[in-house]
Structure formats: C-alpha cells, structure tokens
Amino acid sequence: MAKNLRAKIPASDTLIVRDVNEEAAKRFVAEAQEAARNNGAGADEGRVEIAENAREVAEKSTVMITSLPESQHVIEVYHSILKQGELPPLEQERLFIDTSTIDPVTSKDIANAIHTTQTGRFVDAPVSGGVVGARAGTLSFMFGASSQTGQLLERVRGVLALMGKKAWHLGEPGAGVSGKLANNYMLAINNIATAEAMNLGIRWGLDPKNLADMINSSTGRCWPSEVNNPVPGVIETAPASRGYEGGFGVSLMNKDLRLALAAAEKSGTPLALGSQAREVYNAVEEAHRGKDFSIVYQWLKGKSEPQ
Numbered sequence: 001m002a003k004n005l006r007a008k009i010p011a012s013d014t015l016i017v018r019d020v021n022e023e024a025a026k027r028f029v030a031e032a033q034e035a036a037r038n039n040g041a042g043a044d045e046g047r048v049e050i051a052e053n054a055r056e057v058a059e060k061s062t063v064m065i066t067s068l069p070e071s072q073h074v075i076e077v078y079h080s081i082l083k084q085g086e087l088p089p090l091e092q093e094r095l096f097i098d099t100s101t102i103d104p105v106t107s108k109d110i111a112n113a114i115h116t117t118q119t120g121r122f123v124d125a126p127v128s129g130g131v132v133g134a135r136a137g138t139l140s141f142m143f144g145a146s147s148q149t150g151q152l153l154e155r156v157r158g159v160l161a162l163m164g165k166k167a168w169h170l171g172e173p174g175a176g177v178s179g180k181l182a183n184n185y186m187l188a189i190n191n192i193a194t195a196e197a198m199n200l201g202i203r204w205g206l207d208p209k210n211l212a213d214m215i216n217s218s219t220g221r222c223w224p225s226e227v228n229n230p231v232p233g234v235i236e237t238a239p240a241s242r243g244y245e246g247g248f249g250v251s252l253m254n255k256d257l258r259l260a261l262a263a264a265e266k267s268g269t270p271l272a273l274g275s276q277a278r279e280v281y282n283a284v285e286e287a288h289r290g291k292d293f294s295i296v297y298q299w300l301k302g303k304s305e306p307q
Contacts, residue, residue, distance in 0.1 A: 001067065001099075001127075001163045004137040006032050008162040011045035016060050018051040025050050054080050059088055063095045063159055067127075070255075071102040078110050087119060094120030097159060099141070101126045101181070103259050104174040105266070107144070111173035121145070123156050124173060126180035129164065130248050139164030142183075144175035181263055184256040187223065188277050188293075191253070194224040195297035198231050208234050230297030239292035247292030254281040254293075 006015045015032070019025040029048045036046030051057045058064050058081045068074050078096075081087075087094065096114060098107065107124040114122040125143035133139040141160045145152060153169055160167040170179040197220065201211040208231045216226045228247065229235040239247035261274045280296065288295045 001065075001134050001139070002028060003032075003135075004163050005065075006046065006048060007035075008137075011036075011041055014047040014049055014060075016049045016051050016057050018054055018057050022050075054078075055084055058094070058096075061094070062090055062092050063097065065159070066096070066098045066100065068098075068100045068102075070100075071106040074098060074100050074102055074110065075106060078113065082113060082117060082119060086117075095155065095159065096120050096122045097125050097143075097156065098122070099125050099127045101184075101256055101259065102177055104178045104181070104263055107177045108174040111144075121152060122173060124176040125156070125160060125167070126177050127164070128180065128183070131246060133164070137163060137165070140166040140168075142168045142170050142176045142179040144171055144173045144177070144179075145169065146172060178263070181256060181260040184253070185260040185264075185271070185274070188253055188257045188260075188281065189273055190222045191224040191228075191230070191293055192277060192280055192296055194220075194222065195230045195294070195300050198225075198229070198234075199297060199300050202231070224294065228292075228294050230294035238294065240294050240297065244288070244291040244295040244298070247294070250281065250285050250288060250291055250293040250295060252293070254278075254285050257281055 002015065002017055009015065017025055017028065019028075029050060032046060032048040039046070049060075051060070054066075054077045066074065066077055068077060096119075098110070111122040111124065114120055123143050123145040125141045127134075127139050127141055129139035141164055143156060143160070145156055147153060147169065156169075157167050168179070170176055197215070198208060198211065202208055212225060212229055212231070212234045215221060224230065227235065228238050228240075230238075230240050232240045235241060239245060257274070257278055261271060261278060264271050264274065280299075281293075284293075284296050284299045287299060
C-alpha cells in the first residue's frame with residue numbers, strides 16, 4: 001500500500017511512515033529512494049520520512065492512513081494522537097482513514113472523538129484483496145463517512161484510488177467495517193462449504209478439476225471455489241497449489257468471524273451457522289496457524305479419512 005502511495009502521489013509530496021517494525025520501514029525508505037533515482041527524480045522529489053510515533057505523522061500530514069491488527073491497537077494509536085491536544089493548523093482539514101478491520105462500535109467511538117475535538121475527519125475504510133491486491137494496487141475498500149458533503153466523499157475516493165481499484169461508500173461512520181464484517185462472514189461460510197463439497201465429490205470418485213469447473217459454471221459458484229479453490233492443483237494461482245502459503249491467513253479469517261459474531265450479538269441478529277463456523281476455524285487455526293484459510297479443506301480431509 002505504501003509503495004503504491006509513493007508511486008502515485010505527486011513527486012513533490014512527502015510520504016511519512018511509521019511502523020513498529022523499524023527495519024521494514026528503513027528498507028522501504030531505501031527502496032523508495034532507489035526507485036526515485038531510477039525514475040530521474042530530483043533531490044527533493046519522491047521523499048519518504050520515518051516518523052517516531054503516530055502523533056508526528058498526524059502533525060505533519062494532511063492525510064493519515066492507518067492499518068492495524070486489532071481494535072485495541074487502533075484505540076491506542078488515535079489516543080496517542082488526541083491526548084497531546086490540538087494539532088498544528090493546516091490549510092486543508094486533516095483526513096484520517098483507518099483501513100483496519102475492527103468492530104463497528106470502536107470505529108464509531110474513534111470517529112466521534114476525532115469529530116467532536118475538531119481534529120479532522122475520520123473515515124473507516126477496511127480493505128479487501130489481500131497481499132496480492134496490495135502489491136498490485138487493486139485493493140477494494142468499503143468506507144463509512146459523513147455524506148453531508150459530496151466533496152468529502154470525492155476526496156476519500158481520490159485517496160483510496162491511489163491504493164486500489166474500487167471504493168464503496170456504504171453510509172455514515174462505522175458503515176465500512178460493518179459491510180466488511182458482513183462480507184467476510186459470508187466468505188467464512190462459503191469457504192467451509194466449498195471445502196466440504198470438494199471433499200465430498202472427490203471421495204465419491206469425481207475428478208477435482210472437472211468438479212470445480214462444473215461448480216463454477218453452476219449455482220455453487222463463489223470466490224472460494226473459483227479463485228481460491230482449496231484443493232491443490234485445481235487453481236494453479238491459489239494458495240492451495242503452493243502449500244497454502246500467502247493469501248488470507250486463517251487467523252485473520254477467524255478474527256473477522258469473531259468480530260462479526262460479536263457485532264451480530266450486540267444487534268440481536270441471529271446467525272444460524274456462525275457458532276459452527278467459529279468452532280471449525282478455531283480448530284483449523286490451532287492446527288494450521290500461518291496458512292491460508294482455504295486449508296480448512298485439509299482439516300476436513302483429515303477428519304474424513306479412516307483412522
């Protein structure tokens with residue numbers, strides 16, 4: 001994401017980064033400097049600076065983008081920005097875009113804190129597309145932002161277009177993370193269903209590629225069957241065909257499912273398959289931590305083999 005930002009923002013702009021992995025940040029700066037030199041940039045073009053903390057990023061930036069693992073991390077970052085009082089004034093209102101997948105209540109609380117203190121404008125914009133999409137700049141964003149002014153929405157879309165290809169405005173603050181969790185709840189279920197159906201057909205003697213081709217031309221078609229098929233060799237570009245490496249980690253899927261179930265409970269929404277899916281991903285994460293979430297297939301296959 002940062003690489004695409006540096007490549008697409010004006011060369012005269014400075015990209016300021018902060019990462020707890022300091023070595024990764026230093027490598028990124030070195031790579032950005034090399035890319036700028038190779039592109040014939042001047043001494044003051046294509047700049048990247050490393051900030052000491054999140055507050056420094058906020059002080060120096062018109063647009064600040066955060067991407068963090070859990071709700072608590074997002075709370076800590078924005079608290080560290082707000083606790084030191086007002087930020088230096090800028091010609092343009094600061095825009096804070098959080099691309100983390102967290103619970104809607106936390107996201108709304110942070111938006112309220114930013115807005116009531118007049119620190120800037122907060123937008124929740126969780127991302128979909130994984131590592132491949134981040135590298136290719138083809139990510140999809142679903143975002144929540146006040147729709148009172150079209151100017152804000154266009155500004156947000158302009159920033160997100162630097163990192164991805166699609167951006168859906170789903171409603172007021174908190175709507176982005178709500179939409180992401182609804183989508184990933186469906187993804188979690190579809191992934192299990194695809195793994196079960198493929199395992200069932202293969203045990204009946206069907207050829208896995210023929211089975212997948214039929215499914216993907218029929219009513220069972222879904223992203224886990226067509227793009228991320230869990231059976232090795234069916235889709236050569238899928239994680240299953242490279243030892244389930246890369247892709248969307250099972251721990252991340254389990255985290256999103258946990259958030260979706262918690263949000264559903266708070267809103268009194270029944271999810272008939274949620275608890276069973278959570279049991280599956282808990283077991284799969286314990287057995288195959290670090291692998292793509294399509295490894296559910298191998299877990300199911302192991303359970304169905306004669307003991």
